[in-house]
Structure formats: C-alpha cells, structure tokens
Amino acid sequence: MKPIAHISKKVIDALGLDITENTPIYLGESNIKHMKQRHSADYDEYGDVIADILNQPEYVGKNPKDDSIEYVREYKRTNDEFVKVxxxxxxxxxxxxxxxxVLSANRVRNFIRKGTLKDLTK
Structure with a gap:
C-alpha cells in the first residue's frame, strides 16, 4: 500500500507530537468504507481531496479522546466549508x-479560539 501523505515537521511542531518527520499516512479500503458509511454525502463531495487536506492543512489539532490527529482545510465549493480528516x-x-x-464554520472558529485547532497559515 502506498502512502497518500506524510506527517510534516510543521504539524509535529504545532502539536508537540513525538512522531518522526515524514511518517507515512495511508488510506485503506476499510477506511474508505468507514467514511462512506458514516458520512456518505461529505465523502461524495470531498473524498477526492483527502490527500490535499493531509498534505496542505490550514489547521491541525489533537483529539484527546481517541488520540487522532485532525487535519482541517477550508473549501469554497457550494458553501464555505471546513473539512476535517x-x-x-x-x-x-x-x-x-x-x-x-464537514465541520461548521462556527465550530472551527471556537476550536481555533480555544486553541484546540492550531492555525498553520500564519
């Protein structure tokens, strides 16, 4: 299986992660199936830009509940929408x-204000 992205130094530094720079990120068939089952409309709209979000996030965060790394990017397709991977x-x-x-713009602004999401655009 070929990686679709790598964890960058910028993300590692922003979140204080103990991960080696350029650690690969994969997308398996079971992951795609999960995305389609849980958020099919969002996957239909944004499934084609998963690698873009991971390679060029505007915001990143660390979820304390499941230890996941959250990559967020804004898209202006039908509305201004923030998409999280x-x-x-x-x-x-x-x-x-x-x-x-998709996350609501208000929710993203609250996460940024609280420091839950780190802005990588600055």
Missing part, C-alpha cells in the same frame, strides 16, 4: 486517514 494510528503502528466530514 482524522488520522489514527493502527495497532501495528501505521497511521491511517480514518474519517472525513
């Missing part, structure tokens, strides 16, 4: 894009 580590130590869905 969550990356989780597998039992075998590989990082996988696990979920994809």
């Amino acid at each position: 969550a990356v989780r580590i597998s039992l075998k130590g590989r990082y996988y894009a696990r979920s994809l869905y």
Whole structure:
C-alpha cells in the first residue's frame, strides 16, 4: 500500500507530537468504507481531496479522546466549508486517514479560539 501523505515537521511542531518527520499516512479500503458509511454525502463531495487536506492543512489539532490527529482545510465549493480528516494510528503502528466530514464554520472558529485547532497559515 502506498502512502497518500506524510506527517510534516510543521504539524509535529504545532502539536508537540513525538512522531518522526515524514511518517507515512495511508488510506485503506476499510477506511474508505468507514467514511462512506458514516458520512456518505461529505465523502461524495470531498473524498477526492483527502490527500490535499493531509498534505496542505490550514489547521491541525489533537483529539484527546481517541488520540487522532485532525487535519482541517477550508473549501469554497457550494458553501464555505471546513473539512476535517482524522488520522489514527493502527495497532501495528501505521497511521491511517480514518474519517472525513464537514465541520461548521462556527465550530472551527471556537476550536481555533480555544486553541484546540492550531492555525498553520500564519
């Protein structure tokens, strides 16, 4: 399986992660199936830009509940929408894009204000 992205130094530094720079991120068939089942409309709209979000996020965060790395990017397709791709580590130590869905602009602004999401555009 070929990686679709790598964890950058900028993301590692922003979140204080203990991960080697350029650690690969994969997207397996089971991950795609999960995204389609849980958020099919969002996957239909944004499934084609998962690698772009992971390679060029505007915001990143660390979810304390499941330890996932959250990559967020704004798109102006039908509306101004923020799309999140969550990356989780597998039992075998590989990082996988696990979920994809749209976040409301208000929610993103609140996460940024609270410091939950770090702005990488500055």
